[in-house]
Amino acid sequence: MKVVSSEIVISAVKPEQYPETDLPEFALAGRSNVGKSSFINKMLNRKALARISSKPGKTQTLNFYLINEMLHFVDVPGYGYAKVSKSERAAWGRMIETYFTSREQLRAAVQIVDLRHPPSKDDVMMYEFFKHHEIPCIIIATKADKIPKGKWQKHLKIVRETLDLDKNDQMVLFSSETGLGKDEAWSVLQSFM
Numbered sequence: 395m396k397v398v399s400s401e402i403v404i405s406a407v408k409p410e411q412y413p414e415t416d417l418p419e420f421a422l423a424g425r426s427n428v429g430k431s432s433f434i435n436k437m438l439n440r441k442a443l444a445r446i447s448s449k450p451g452k453t454q455t456l457n458f459y460l461i462n463e464m465l466h467f468v469d470v471p472g473y474g475y476a477k478v479s480k481s482e483r484a485a486w487g488r489m490i491e492t493y494f495t496s497r498e499q500l501r502a503a504v505q506i507v508d509l510r511h512p513p514s515k516d517d518v519m520m521y522e523f524f525k526h527h528e529i530p531c532i533i534i535a536t537k538a539d540k541i542p543k544g545k546w547q548k549h550l551k552i553v554r555e556t557l558d559l560d561k562n563d564q565m566v567l568f569s570s571e572t573g574l575g576k577d578e579a580w581s582v583l584q585s586f587m
């Protein structure tokens with residue numbers, strides 16, 4: 395898809411603030427520092443629309459981006475950052491539980507993982523949460539440029555096995571550095587629209 399416009403429409407903390415439209419929506423989740431902002435910026439051809447995090451775990455809002463006036467990306471605050479207080483973690487949990495269990499416009503969760511490492515315990519929990527709620531997932535295995543091409547398949551297999559990836563969920567090899575996987579990611583997203 396050729397992105398010609400993208401803008402942030404709202405940073406929401408509660409459902410009353412979610413945009414009232416019927417546009418298809420994709421929610422992006424990932425561990426803090428995994429490369430989620432870079433993924434969003436790459437997909438939208440933007441340098442810094444999504445803030446490339448200097449303070450992981452800081453954003454505790456759901457950021458809605460309107461793309462080409464035809465779909466929304468929802469940037470979900472990163473998880474798994476150690477220095478977050480118990481109460482902040484609980485607030486995060488309530489916010490995402492509310493969103494993912496009630497948002498009818500949601501077509502799929504886009505979960506970003508780091509191709510270099512096996513998915514963390516938090517990654518596995520997040521994925522299990524999506525599967526428990528029967529939310530389709532698209533797994534983006536990013537930072538592929540940091541691994542030699544000859545090892546990609548081995549690493550993808552580890553990601554697939556560690557998440558116990560559902561056979562209906564697709565995985566896309568990605569790099570925000572080189573743009574690898576961008577067209578494929580858009581075509582997978584479009585298949586849900």
Ligand code: GDP
Nearest residue numbers: 426427428429430431432446447537569570571
């Ligand atoms: P976020 O916290 O998940 O939003 O992560 P960021 O997008 O801020 O990325 C965290 C760090 O990883 C930054 O230093 C990025 O430049 C770097 N990064 C993100 N994606 C890639 C990638 O595909 N390749 C490489 N080499 N670095 C990346």
